[in-house]
Amino acid sequence: MGRRISADFKRQAVVAHRASGKSLRQSAKDLGISESALARWLKDPGLKNNSSRAAIEEMDLAEQVGVLKRELKLVTMERDYLARGLDFIARESGLRR
Secondary structure, eight states: OOOOOOHHHHHHHHHHHHHHOOOHHHHHHHHTSOHHHHHHHHHOTTTOOOOHHHHHHTSOHHHHHHHHHHHHHHHHHHHHHHHHHHHHHHHHTTSOO
16 A cells, blocks of 8 residues: 655645646656656646745745746746847848848
8 A cells, every 4th residue: 555645745746846847757756756646646626736936935945046046047048049039130131230
């Protein structure tokens, strides 16, 4: 028979996974649970938390910093791609040489 896991742990696992940006496999491994268990918990309407802000508030500071650093890296990359695209369009249209 499998071990009993508290609803609070399940809720925290769902929140941590949603806020981490990690794959299901990596989150499950980090939490020491099976991938299928985490997948079931993510589908459970009683454990859903769609607000990423609420998820971040429930994490400790070190986890928050990690999540925010990953988000900053993503937004910075997006900004850089947009700037390069704009430069390319400007060069191709003859607006910039």
